[in-house]
Amino acid sequence: MPTLSFEPGPPVIARGQYPSLASKSTVDLYADIPLPGVVIFVHGVNSTGEWFDAAERGLCAGLNERTLRRPEDLRCPVEKTELIPCSYTPELTPNGFRSKDLSGSTFLPTTGHYSPVIRFRWGFRASQKELAAFGGNVFLDEYQSWGGGPFANGCTALPDLWDAGLNDRVFLWYQANALNPTDRPVYACPHRGYFAHAAWRLAALIDHLRQRNEARGHGPDVPVTIVCHSQGNMLSIASAFIGQERFGGKGVADTYVLCNPPYSLKPSNFMENLTQSDQGGRVTGEARREAFRAFLSIVEARGARCQADAAVNKRTANSKPTDESPIGFCRASERANDRINQGRVFLYCNPHDQVISASTVQGIGWRGLDQREIDGLGGPSNFHQRVWADGLAVGQRGLTSYPMWPAGGCKTFWSPPSPQARYSIERDLDDPRASVWGKLGSLLLAPLLIPATTLARMVGLSAINAEPERNRRLPITAPPISDEGVLPKALRMHAGQVLAGPFDEGSESAEDNLATHSAIDDPDDVYNRARGTLGLKAQGDADSEAQLRYEHHARVRMDARASREDTLRDEAEEVRADGHLSERFRQWSDARRAEYLVSGRNQNATDHSTILTNPMHAQAVLAYDIALGYARFTESDWMEFRQMADWRWVGAAETWEPAKEYAAYFKKGQFYKQPLYEHPDYQPNVPATLGIDSRRESAMRPPRPTQPYDSYP
Known part of the structure; x- marks a missing residue:
């Protein structure tokens, strides 16, 4: 276990400025109300945490309401009380390249915030061999990295995080992309060790902050909640096993909020078994169930590690009854409302999700768990399910279940209809x-x-998205929040403004992300030309366009590396802010970007991030599913934790012993001077040593060669 080394300076308890008077020897200072715990956000694949800002803003507002920290709730003027979200330094330039002004000390201003949120960032960084083998198959930025790794490399079972990446050969020589009707490329992907690597970092971060809290004299039981989305669920669940087995339980969070997880409890899935044959076949349904049951048991044990009621009340209670209760906010009021969340796992599932409803995935973040599946896990008391669906009031008192199929005898589940696989x-x-x-x-x-x-x-066998069973009904088992609940809404850009609309979004287009008014003053810019010549409907702002350009840069690099034309391959790495591109490459690149915009028109909306991208959802619901207590860290502690949590800036966390080695992965794609696929911690035999059931179905074809980086492409 890494050693802990830091300057022990005491945390600030109260603050103020007063004149020194000989006639007055004492002065009253109002103590700060400490932060209510730690909340760690974990994003998914093909992501840099685009939902982080909205979710943190809403969460802080909701926790202020829940814990009575608003100015109108206070009897005395206290400076450090109300939660204020962090405002991070912008990462992209207007033309979609990574800002060179960012560093481990500048990515977050040191003042102007008071937030319990730590943003966990992770991804894939290609080593030289991985770049040569897979550079033409995956998105990479100018640093040969990609937040969350390739979209196509997601998985549905924990053992896959330590194993080979996606094999895109459907049968014979046919690639999956030839049957792909969507605008998201699907090609062979590198080893998934970067998932397991991120899971180790997450467990180590939680252990480190518990050590720090104990060293500060407050014990190891600072409340920690993980809020994870999409593939971030997989590494978060895996990190619980690592935190239990390798960190003596101190690397396990107290509460997990699983949003749209791809984790699948389907007993069998022919198509997924075909794509997982390199690993020996799909992880069996029984192994998946046992692993999830073990995860719930690991988390449940944290329920006995709550901070003492008296200690929490002393630091955070507010008896001013603005909520019409006789006792205001304290542990007794929390217990009366069934909000002592330590030891709990919340599942947020969305029946409209068109990503993890894919026939090869069918994750619980789409299907949810029905009563039979909950009973199959042993009927765990710490499992709480919330259904986020259009027209359903989330958190409403009295709601007990949700039928997945729409009322009225619909013939098809999806609207608009699911895309169909077709050979091109x-x-x-x-x-x-x-x-x-x-x-x-x-x-x-x-x-x-x-x-x-x-x-x-x-005959209905080619739909990309699966359909649930006609009689499937999902129990709503999470504690109610209010009598009326909250109707979920999706946020969309329209004419540069953010508007709330139906939670089930319908369709979307890549061009929606273009700003209504360009920040790039260049008439020859391909996006400026496209705005006027392709009839594109720009709806976004400067930030959404910068993100679109960033993704298109990566896609151009990928296509250039895969090209059979020497000029294009040779200049792929010149796609950067200060790159030198030939006229031939510019013309080819502009044509490709125009194609990306046109091919991205009228795609089915994914409905995959709608829960967390609306701050109102975090304010009205998520804030009530967080484990609360108190966290007495210094400002330098919080800065260090946030550096550790970001794979780009972990090297700046100098008091953490392994920081240098973890930083090497982002810089070189190596960990302790080895690529991850060679490191002993990221081999296929590791999950079993962590208590993860790893049984697989029989393989349906010979495995990929044991040294894929020497044989691909």
């Missing part, structure tokens, strides 16, 4: 990643494959 001979032949022999085979078999996929669509 043009896409197959145009893709430089396909071999010459593969293209020849595609030409020969196209007369058979095209009618076959057409027939599959006609």
